Amino acid sequence: MTELGHGSNVQGLEITATFDPSTDEFVMHSPTLTSSKWWxxxxxxxxxxxxxxxRLITEGKDYGIHGFIVQLRSLDDHSxxxxxxxxxxxxxxGSGAYNSMxxxxxRFDHVRIPRDQMLMRLSQASYKGGKVCAFRCTKAAAIRDNGLCPSDNCRRCFQGSVSYRLHCCKV
Structure with a gap:
């Protein structure tokens, strides 16, 4: 999580994952030197x-910090x-104790990854019915922000006491 310019200040992270609905992929990018993952x-x-x-970016809107699994090296030659x-x-x-680690x-330079490499248990991004949908599904966020889905077709369904699932784009 740590970036060179932000340490562990999660809200200050700069790396972006921009959703491209035409290819159903995210474009990972490190826009500045300070956005380098460090340590x-x-x-x-x-x-x-x-x-x-x-930072999840969809149609120019920032939906905050989300997790992604990204392959970094070739499995054939490790490059x-x-x-x-x-x-x-x-x-x-210092003492050199950490030098063995x-x-x-x-850094990412417009690296494309499949949409299914986003961890989507509590948030999702998809392209349905001509609209791009991105949302966060925590109960606290749903109550505080009255839902974060950009679509006018949002429905909220209470599912237990753990979370709300926000559904976008009527199917």
């Missing part, structure tokens, strides 16, 4: 996939995939 363990040399927090820059951050300051840096 994740195992990222510098070993990781082939990462769980990435990014970074196109549009992905990553590496080890090098030596750390594989901490890395990661």
């Amino acid at each position: 994740p363990g195992g990222l510098g040399k070993a990781s082939t996939h990462a769980f990435v927090y990014a 970074p995939l196109p549009g992905i820059t990553l590496g080890d951050i090098g030596g750390k300051f 594989d901490n890395g840096v990661l």
Whole structure:
């Protein structure tokens, strides 16, 4: 989750995941140097996939931070995939105890990932009936914001005491 310019300030994260309904994909992008993912363990040399927090953008609207699973390296030769820059951050300051850890840096340059690589238990993005829908499904958000779906066709259905499921775009 940590970015170079924001530490663990989740609301300040800059990496974007812009939904492209024409291809049913997200475009992951690191718009600034400060949006570089910084310090994740195992990222510098070993990781082939990462769980990435990014700002979900749909039709120009920012829906906040969401999680995505992204393949970083080829499974054949372990080289970074196109549009992905990553590496080890090098030596750390101090006693050297952390220098044996594989901490890395990661940047995206308009990397496309399938829509199903977004973790969608509590939020979703889809393209149905000519409209792009993106929403968050937590009970607290539904009560506080009276629903976050941009569609006029939203319905709210209470499902237990844990969460609301917000449905977009009548099918």
